Amino acid sequence: MQTGTPAPIPTAPVDGLNVVLGGTGGIGSALVKALQARGETAVALGRRTHPVLDYADPSSVAACAARVGQQLADTGLPLSRLIVATGVLHEGAVQPERSWAHLDAAALQRVFLVNTIGPALVMRHFLPLLPRQGRCVAAFLSARVGSIGDNALGGWYGYRASKAALNQLVHTAAIELARRNREALCVALHPGTVDTALSQPFAKAGLQVRPPSVAADELLQVIDHLPTGSSGGFFDHNGLNIAW
Numbered sequence: 686m687q688t689g690t691p692a693p694i695p696t697a698p699v700d701g702l703n704v705v706l707g708g709t710g711g712i713g714s715a716l717v718k719a720l721q722a723r724g725e726t727a728v729a730l731g732r733r734t735h736p737v738l739d740y741a742d743p744s745s746v747a748a749c750a751a752r753v754g755q756q757l758a759d760t761g762l763p764l765s766r767l768i769v770a771t772g773v774l775h776e777g778a779v780q781p782e783r784s785w786a787h788l789d790a791a792a793l794q795r796v797f798l799v800n801t802i803g804p805a806l807v808m809r810h811f812l813p814l815l816p817r818q819g820r821c822v823a824a825f826l827s828a829r830v831g832s833i834g835d836n837a838l839g840g841w842y843g844y845r846a847s848k849a850a851l852n853q854l855v856h857t858a859a860i861e862l863a864r865r866n867r868e869a870l871c872v873a874l875h876p877g878t879v880d881t882a883l884s885q886p887f888a889k890a891g892l893q894v895r896p897p898s899v900a901a902d903e904l905l906q907v908i909d910h911l912p913t914g915s916s917g918g919f920f921d922h923n924g925l926n927i928a929w
């Protein structure tokens with residue numbers, strides 16, 4: 686499912702299939718590259734791939750999941766890592782709010798659609814594709830600023846709230862997932878500050894901004910070393926727990 690081409694059928698023997706939603710974004714495309722560099726099969730889905738994944742059209746989430754399900758059936762591979770690297774901080778007139786005076790219904794709806802409702806639909810359609818036994822991971826990229834306990838600065842109402850709501854969805858889905866497969870993990874991950882289109886307008890002196898390739902390697906390290914009992918948690922790119 687690379688851009689504009691039909692879904693590739695893996696030819697090399699691999700342990701499982703990796704699916705990166707938002708695999709055409711800054712961090713998502715770096716994750717796809719990092720997985721492919723390891724010789725793994727990684728499917729990237731986004732608004733410019735075929736099939737299209739666009740949260741503005743909920744049926745596209747179902748259609749993408751059906752396509753991945755077909756690929757799993759055709760290849761006999763398990764879905765080993767589902768990584769959700771979609772998200773929005775700013776988009777045209779939608780900008781992070783500095784004050785409650787900037788709160789706008791349409792902007793809030795857009796931010797919640799992309800950061801919360803879209804990933805919720807991903808849970809509905811993709812989590813049932815995870816194997817019923819054996820280790821597998823569903824990782825949703827969240828943000829430290831979604832932590833209520835860590836919020837000392839204020840501002841960015843919509844982004845913070847939509848990520849806090851995403852974290853609750855992840856924790857809830859992890860409980861349901863454990864009933865299907867005790868070895869399956871579902872987590873929220875903060876990638877750190879990464880040099881992508883999302884962060885560029887807000888890059889500040891003093892922030893540790895890392896290239897997407899570095900963030901991707903760190904996130905895969907975290908995903909592959911999540912300990913037993915960590916499902917439903919919120920971790921940073923070093924694997925450290927973040928307060929809700």
Ligand SMILES: NC(=O)c1ccc[n+]([C@@H]2O[C@H](COP(=O)([O-])OP(=O)(O)OC[C@H]3O[C@@H](n4cnc5c(N)ncnc54)[C@H](OP(=O)(O)O)[C@@H]3O)[C@@H](O)[C@H]2O)c1
Pocket residue numbers: 706707708709710711712713731732733738739740741770771772773774799803826827828829875876877878879880881882883884
């Ligand atoms: N960069 C950072 O410093 C940073 C820090 C903390 C958290 N994060 C989180 O990390 C994740 C990835 O961010 P990034 O930095 O890689 O940003 P990015 O380069 O802007 O990528 C965002 C991704 O979200 C997808 N997306 C946006 N709107 C969508 C929609 N309506 N339907 C489906 N997909 C949509 C984009 O799809 P297209 O490719 O089709 O445009 C793109 O793949 C996000 O969840 C972000 O909140 C990033």
